[in-house]
Amino acid sequence: MSVLQIQIIISAVTALLVMAGISMMSKVKTAVAGNLLSALAMLIGVVATLLFAGVVSVWTVYAAILVGALIGGTMARRVQMIQMPQTVALFNGLGGGASALVGILSALRIGFSNAQLAAIDEGGFWPFVQCTALLAVAVGMITLVGSLVAAGKLHRVLPQKPIVWKGHSVCTLIFLVLTVCFVIAGIFVDSGAMGVCLAGTLVAASLFGLWFSVRVGGADMPITISLLNSLSGVAGSIAGMAISDVFLVAVGGIVGASGLLLTQIMCRAMNRSLMSILLGGGKKSAPKQSLTTDSQNEALVKRVMDLEKKIKELEELVKNLEGRVQTLSAQVDAAEAGKDAAAAAKPAAEGPTAASVLSAAKDVIIVPGYGMALAQAQHQVRQLADKLESRGARVRYAIHPVAGRMPGHMNVLLAEADVDYEKLFEMEAINDDFKKTDAVVVIGANDVLNPAARNAEGTPIYGMPVLNVDEAPEVIVCNFDLKPGYAGVENPLYSRGKGVYLELGDAKETLARLIAALG
């Protein structure tokens, strides 16, 4: 058996180990072992590479691994759960960057052994190597730049709102086409002209990554991160093709495909097409407008959007006033009933109504959203649930697939607060139970429960499956304010009045008040 054959067999076995590891991650019980198995497979892959590439003796390699391991390990231990989305995005970008660098090395014909160079010459594989090397650079750079922008947005270093530059769509398209042209040119040019192609690919791909990612708004982040994750796998895989490493091709392919599937799942959950997120269509403007969005219309659309925003701001003001009237009337009611004289004396104490509903409820569903993550209120949520359970109520959590800023965001936060995962329910599993429940507590969630998604045609969330919170008899909303969520669509639930209790402000404080009021 030749060395090459042994290498391929080992690669196949390690790739199978990786797949086994991933499939073990589909159950909570085996997930930890699955993750470790994947890590082990990676270790085997690294050792095998050191041996087969004949670079065991190069000490600098170990030093570089050690430096990376120290940085990565420290970050993994230090990072807070709340910062998980941007951390994942950052790591992801670095992986993409590494693939791009490998692509650069192979594009410049560095990093091949003499035997390999001879084999490529003999087989006439240079066009393939050059093209894949450039493609690795392109996808790697898009991943790196895109992930850094995404991480910046999630870390609030960059504005969360979509940024649209002049002629955005046109520029995005031009950069993409340029990237593709340079990569294709890599097939035909000789080694002398490769430098030009390489530089062109680097610049065009980076610009494309920047242009497409700045346009993505906060709520589309789960999809973007998931897509970038997929891309970083693809970048690795293509780099593997360039340097002829089967293990790299295999694992990169697995990651790429699975990332794409996750992306698809998210898109379906938000009722948005991937293209509309990437190219910025179907945003706050009605679909009719976004279809005709070209450079000439963009200014007009922008003006309309500005006006719409103004109207929305005014509407917000009215809503806020309505909320205050509601609170006041509730207080007056309470005072009239003479049940709670203290509530009338303390203007801020709007708790009694919400608290009395909760204390009577035997079946409560909690709906968390990004606001819970922002306020870091997961521990208070848990306390509230404990309190309710100690009073004999059944408490469940309804998790919308795109609640938060990355897939499964809510699950991780609640797990951090020691909430049993058996109490977490996916949308399909719990949506019919809202009408049967006694009370619903909404914590920092808006778009995912906006009933307008069912009938407000032309809005960005139209057709998006939402949690049927409006079917519940009593709804307690612990949101920061009544502003529309990222989608910019008013939530009619807030103005329903009957059976809706608005507990506005920082979720941590409002929850603490609720818990205290429950006694």
Next chain:
Amino acid sequence: MIHPLILVSVFIVCSVLGYFIIRNVPSLLHTPLMSGMNALSGVTIVGAIAATGLAFLADKGVVAQIVGCLAIVLAAVNVFGGFGVTHRMLMMFNKKKK
């Protein structure tokens, strides 16, 4: 050198397999899964090691060596950070079991 056609077919086969494996993962585990996938995408460290090692052995110049080492460092941060973070998250899910 492995024939390009083999490399491309490996890519296709693994993509299809990956697609079907992930379909079974419940959304509860999507964050750890994504984070695990993210760690796996650092697999490019393998390529970085091979390319850099060879660049050193063949003495292809300082710039190439620096680029190579940078690639290894970035990929290593991705791998170690990614697996570490995933492990931490998964341990949180399992806390309750004990």
